Amino acid sequence: MPALNVLFVLVLAAYFFGATLHLLGVVSGRRPLRRAGESLTVAGFALHTVDLVALLATEGGAALLLGEFYFSLLAWSLLLICLFLWWRLRLEMLGLLAAPLALFLFLSSQAVTAQRMPLPKALGGLFFGLHIGALFLAISLLAMACGAGLAYLYLERKIKTKEKLSGFSKALPALSTCDTVNRWAVAAGFPLYTIGLLSGFIWAKLTWNRIFSYDPKEIIAICVWLLFAFLFHQRLFIGWRGRKTAKLAIWISCLTLVSLLVINFFVPTHHSFARYIDGASNIPVRTQP
Known part of the structure; x- marks a missing residue:
């Protein structure tokens, strides 16, 4: 399996399980589950960063013309803002919004390509x-x-x-x-x-x-x-x-x-x-x- 495909699966898994564990932790009131969800979301963000860099390295300037790149970048930007507010305001609840949205946008990024401009x-x-x-x-x-x-x-x-x-x-x-x-x-x-x-x-x-x-x-x-x-x-x-x-x-x-x-x-x-x-x-x- 190509390296980019492995990264894609790892990011997808980290976001999915991060969002799921965070939600379960909030509903059940179990802090360890929330902590695990937060850690997986942060790990997914780190892997997502590597994935974007790898895509740029592989496609070069052509990556800037791909719808795939833009949706993935939007998901990355969303997590960046979430993690900053998470850190600055200590708002753990932001994980309930950011992780599922990032998962949706990252998954959607694989379904589109943009017009060559x-x-x-x-x-x-x-x-x-x-x-x-x-x-x-x-x-x-x-x-x-x-x-x-x-x-x-x-x-x-x-x-x-x-x-x-x-x-x-x-x-x-x-x-x-x-x-x-x-x-x-x-x-x-x-x-x-x-x-x-x-x-x-x-x-x-x-x-x-x-x-x-x-x-x-x-x-x-x-x-x-x-x-x-x-x-x-x-x-x-x-x-x-x-x-x-x-x-x-x-x-x-x-x-x-x-x-x-x-x-x-x-x-x-x-x-x-x-x-x-x-x-x-x-x-x-x-x-x-």
Whole structure:
């Protein structure tokens, strides 16, 4: 079995068992299971990093044109943000969100390949990398804000109805902690999303000689930016917190998922993966295990 296939299986197994053990630990209240799940998730992230580096080393610059690479990179970015917040805020519950999402995205990465596009010339490569890197980090932060928002609304309802907290509910962090995750994600995510959007327009100008082409993906991206800008302003300058910011973060995150999964696969766009499923393009794809 080729080395890349072995890495794929190891990452998949680490994420799957990490998510499973973490969930079982939370539901049963057994800390050793949660610890084991956390350790496997971290091990999966380390192996995932090696897998991305190996893919770049094997495919060279062609890896930057593979849908496989982008979905895998998005999963990696999500875990990176999760592990940072996990370490900084001691939020073990983030594993319940990040590990399953990373597993889904990493597994999905093996089903798609992207259209072969011309590599940007001159400074195009710089803006291309900035575009992808900044957007993926921003999307990952939005996912964390969405998870924290869902936890906030769920826990708030439990408290208002005076229901007894047990099992999963008992393991949730305090409302103030969920709100802190939202604040951090919005404060860091909006500037990153703005950088990603602007660098994408610059890259489009250098590559296709036009900044905006009314592509569905670009229109959705502008809508997300406007909503994100509103949330950023209300959160940091007006002082919004709690339920309002939780709900808005969830809606924005859902819109980015629509952009990523619906627009890319089912709507005609030059960002589409729909015409390049299972090796339909001429770009080499890693052999499936």
